[in-house]
Ligand SMILES: [Zn+2]
């Protein structure tokens with residue numbers, strides 16, 4: 001496929017909406033044009049003037065900038081101009097590993113560094129091969145993986161957590177922002193630009209063209225790349241992304257319910273125990289999530305306190321109750337309100353990763369204020385349950401299938 005073809009007018013195509021399973025006709029769009037599903041309002045196509053070129057440029061820059069962002073000095077802190085400490089993003093991993101619990105340390109390493117790097121690499125491979133017209137084995141599958149990594153790559157969450165950690169650490173110490181932090185900030189901005197400018201429909205279409213005709217019967221379809229495949233049968237592997245056509249969605253219900261059920265009791269240690277422990281000369285201060293909000297507000301950083309309150313308390317409560325509501329509606333179906341619930345699913349899907357800010361603040365603040373016996377912040381016993389709680393909610397969200405609500409309500413065959 002030559003690059004010009006991607007930006008030329010594309011023929012109208014038929015795809016199958018991933019959220020409600022309806023066959024939809026997509027006309028050729030002008031740059032900036034958007035098509036929404038006529039039944040559930042899902043954004044099916046967003047034509048971008050740059051196709052995937054800008055995303056490719058961003059992915060290359062991200063891949064080059066991530067190693068210095070992680071391994072170069074992040075923040076310097078000094079206490080009363082006598083004691084000095086230098087932190088790097090990678091040093092947070094070691095600190096959490098020694099002080100808290102190793103899966104949390106690995107989780108931080110994966111979400112902050114490895115997943116964003118892997119995602120950028122996948123994008124570089126797929127887009128370069130499309131751009132140069134090179135054949136690439138399993139191109140669709142690689143692009144599917146890069147899309148799956150989107151929710152698990154948390155550069156934006158790490159940046160906000162870093163800002164909160166900076167303010168939290170600046171209460172006892174003098175903190176200076178170093179080159180690693182600036183590199184990471186640029187990476188996070190590039191991730192957002194690359195994501196917003198990516199024309200996903202053009203990429204899928206360049207990998208394997210969508211059907212141009214509208215079938216008048218049920219056809220096998222893929223709920224990942226939204227391919228409608230009239231020539232294939234249910235259960236075949238998708239010729240484009242390698243997922244299964246008409247993938248059975250019922251077996252995903254029990255893991256989603258289990259993850260939510262396991263998350264509920266974790267709320268008690270996550271919010272009852274301290275997420276950060278501050279060991280000072282004058283005594284040991286333990287701060288829960290709410291206690292951290294209070295501490296920030298007391299020192300005049302109430303805006304940062306609001307961020308912690310919203311991300312750490314309001315969002316998890318919203319996601320947890322929202323998931324219980326959606327899962328209950330699969331069991332007790334109702335045709336009324338299907339569109340609203342599908343929209344709610346999309347909002348929750350976007351929100352679910354943001355509470356990670358709180359355990360990340362603990363992870364980032366620990367190596368900055370690390371003056372043993374004088375003033376030392378460590379991740380507290382509540383940080384791990386909170387990390388697990390959010391990870392479980394993310395798994396539940398990934399397992400939940402909005403089409404199951406449509407199916408149990410009799411709106412999907
Ligand atoms: Zn739809």
Ligand SMILES: [Zn+2]
Nearest residue numbers: 222225238241
């Ligand atoms: Zn597919």
